[in-house]
Amino acid sequence: MNGLDFSQQVDQIKENLAVVQARMARAAEKAGRDHHEIQLIAVTKLMPLETIKAGIAAGIRAFGENYPEQAAEKIRALSSEEELTWHMIGHIQSRKTSTVCDYFDFVHAVDRIKIARYLDRYCGEANRRMPVLIEVNVSGEESKHGWKAWDEQAWPELVPHFEKIAQLPNIEVRGLMSMPPYFEDPEKTRPFYQRLGRLQRFLEDELPLMTWQELSIGTSFDFEVAIEEGATMVRLGTIIFGARPGN
Numbered sequence: 001m002n003g004l005d006f007s008q009q010v011d012q013i014k015e016n017l018a019v020v021q022a023r024m025a026r027a028a029e030k031a032g033r034d035h036h037e038i039q040l041i042a043v044t045k046l047m048p049l050e051t052i053k054a055g056i057a058a059g060i061r062a063f064g065e066n067y068p069e070q071a072a073e074k075i076r077a078l079s080s081e082e083e084l085t086w087h088m089i090g091h092i093q094s095r096k097t098s099t100v101c102d103y104f105d106f107v108h109a110v111d112r113i114k115i116a117r118y119l120d121r122y123c124g125e126a127n128r129r130m131p132v133l134i135e136v137n138v139s140g141e142e143s144k145h146g147w148k149a150w151d152e153q154a155w156p157e158l159v160p161h162f163e164k165i166a167q168l169p170n171i172e173v174r175g176l177m178s179m180p181p182y183f184e185d186p187e188k189t190r191p192f193y194q195r196l197g198r199l200q201r202f203l204e205d206e207l208p209l210m211t212w213q214e215l216s217i218g219t220s221f222d223f224e225v226a227i228e229e230g231a232t233m234v235r236l237g238t239i240i241f242g243a244r245p246g247n
Contacts, residue, residue: 066090
């Protein structure tokens with residue numbers, strides 16, 4: 001949103017949000033779902049503080065960040081703002097878990113048990129319980145993080161690992177997160193989201209004492225398909241704020 005003053009940024013974000021929310025509602029209706037059960041998380045990684053402030057003025061309250069230390073600076077700067085929720089949606093390095101526990105409200109990317117244990121430790125020290133999602137790789141792309149879940153025959157091997165995570169007292173598993181391959185045609189992501197839905201139902205059967213209701217899937221390029229396939233959280237940045245700086 002280069003070249004726009006603050007009020008123009010707010011107006012542009014409001015306009016973009018209205019279009020996105022209408023598209024989300026249509027996708028939910030097509031799938032026979034209530035669009036109110038789908039949360040929009042505005043992705044602000046690499047976005048300047050002024051853009052986030054414009055988003056807040058436009059009515060956004062849930063933000064997603066990828067880099068803990070950069071996010072911590074923004075979160076501190078916005079500490080006087082009420083009712084903001086910060087989602088850690090990126091890959092977490094072990095040495096950054098304490099920062100995540102200190103600043104974030106929700107973690108989307110628990111991709112190995114080591115990170116779950118670190119989160120549990122630091123959240124315990126902070127006397128808090130962190131809601132988390134388990135990140136799974138349903139495509140087999142080496143560039144993607146997450147538990148190996150593209151081979152459906154191997155899903156039973158995931159169960160004991162997820163059960164161990166569930167036993168950690170200071171984190172609470174709420175569901176799954178995934179990132180499919182990028183395609184120009186969003187329809188090509190549908191088979192991956194369908195596989196994720198099957199994994200969700202498998203885990204509901206195998207680990208019924210855990211909560212698997214949340215699915216964090218869908219980006220600016222394919223969120224309608226994701227909603228049709230069960231997304232409860234969509235992570236949207238470009239379509240709301242425009243291209244990130246440097247892109």
